[in-house]
Amino acid sequence: MKLIIAVVQRQDAGDLIEALTAAGHRVTRISxxxxxxxxxxxxxxIAAEDYQVDPILKIVREHCYTRTRYVSPLPPVAESGEFYPPTPVEVQVGGATVFVLRAADVRRLTPSEPR
Amino acid sequence: MKLIIAVVQRQDAGDLIEALTAAGHRVTRISxxxxxxxxxxxxxxIAAEDYQVDPILKIVREHCYTRTRYVSPLPPVAESGEFYPPTPVEVQVGGATVFVLRAADVRRLTPSEPR
Amino acid sequence: MKLIIAVVQRQDAGDLIEALTAAGHRVTRISxxxxxxxxxxxxxxIAAEDYQVDPILKIVREHCYTRTRYVSPLPPVAESGEFYPPTPVEVQVGGATVFVLRAADVRRLTPSEPR
Ligand code: NI
Ligand code: NI
Ligand code: NI
Structure with missing residues (x-):
């Protein structure tokens, strides 16, 4: 058994969770x-049997995108005391970071007696 | 050493954390x-020595319940354009999903010097 | 590869994340x-190559502090029905609890095609 921990962009999460759920996986979502x-x-x-890891990673890959953002750094102050206008810097954000952890044990505990 | 990650229903969490704390365990709670x-x-x-895993799972089992919910699916639209009243569907929710992860290392870092 | 999960006090988190980021590590923060x-x-x-684990733990140790808090327990009720004023109890809080988990796999998935 494996525990997959995937860190994804918020705007990709909804579609990804829907796709994983449709494929029969249980997903816990943390902000x-x-x-x-x-x-x-x-x-x-995401809990996964070993044979499910690759199909799950494929679904993650299909739903997580790298996007380009432009960030304006704080204007540097010249020695003369004047400000230079900052040049927007291109930054790549997104994709997904995925950890696949070996679980010694995964249990679904479902006592059904009423409390 | 093990790291136990337990996903439980919100309404079970308070009692469960109290029981784990009373048994001497440190618990971190994430929404x-x-x-x-x-x-x-x-x-x-929950951090656990190997011999603590089973007692912890016992406490989790004792405090997490499966409950029956009735969910009304979105009404299907008939070919005639009329709505059929949705039939509530019985769904089992709850219990707990527990991952027991082998930790290569667990450290409690407690530098005591004032900042 | 390792996944480091560190539970730290909120007031230490900002500086710690800054220090980890400055050292080139990617950090995901969860309340x-x-x-x-x-x-x-x-x-x-925090994702870490094996050789990065000790330097990361050193940074965590340098930025997480144990603090003393004084907590007033609920006043006990004497047999006579009178309240005794509660004695504040000294409690040590803080430091950090760190789990180092072996990751079977860590992948940075970065498809770059626009959606
Ligand atoms: Ni899709
Ligand atoms: Ni109880
Ligand atoms: Ni610092």
Whole structure:
């Protein structure tokens, strides 16, 4: 058994979760943030049998996109005290970071007695 | 050492955390959501020595319940254009999904010098 | 490859993330809570090559502090029905709890085609 932890961009998460659920996987969604721009992203927990890992990674790859953002750095101050207008810098964000962890055990505990 | 990651229903989390804490375990609580109904749930991180895993799973089992919910699917549209009233569908939710991960290392870092 | 999961106090998280980012690490930040006082803390996910684990733990140690808090327990009720004033209890909070998990695989998926 494996636990897959995937960190994906927020705007990709909805479609990705839908695709994973449609393929029969249970997904837990956690709000997170990260990356160079400290943007909101989403951390997903997905239980997987070993043979499911590659199909799951394929679904993740198909739903997560790298996007180009333009960021204006803080204007540097010249020695004369004048400001130079900042040049927007191109930054690639997105894609997905995926950790595949070996689980010693995965259990679905479902006691059904009423409380 | 193990890291136990337990995804439980929100309404079970409070009692469960209390029981784990009373048994001497440190629990980290993360808000999450998931499952068929995309309901809010809670993801817990619990550090455990190997011999503590089974007692912890026992506590989790004792505090997490499966509940029956009735969900009304979106009404299907008949070919005539009329709506059929939706039949509520019975769905089992709850219980707990537990991942037991082997930790290469668990450290409690506690530098005590004032900042 | 390793996945490092670090649970740190909220007031230490900002500086720690800055230091980890400056050292070239990618950090995912998740809001969490835990500990004796159920205070808000932060759970960080950090991908690491094996040789990076010790330098990362060093950075975590340098930025996470144990602090002393004084907590007033609920006043006990004497047999006579009178309240005794509660004695504030000293509690150590903070530091960091760090899990180092072996990752079977870490992938950075970055498809660059526009959607
Ligand atoms: Ni799709
Ligand atoms: Ni109980
Ligand atoms: Ni620093």
């Amino acid at each position: 997170s943030e990260g990356g160079f721009l400290r943007e909101g992203n989403v951390t997903l927990l | 999450s959501e998931g499952g068929f109904l995309r309901e809010g749930n809670v993801t817990l991180l | 969490s809570e835990g500990g004796f006082l159920r205070e808000g803390n932060v759970t960080l996910l």
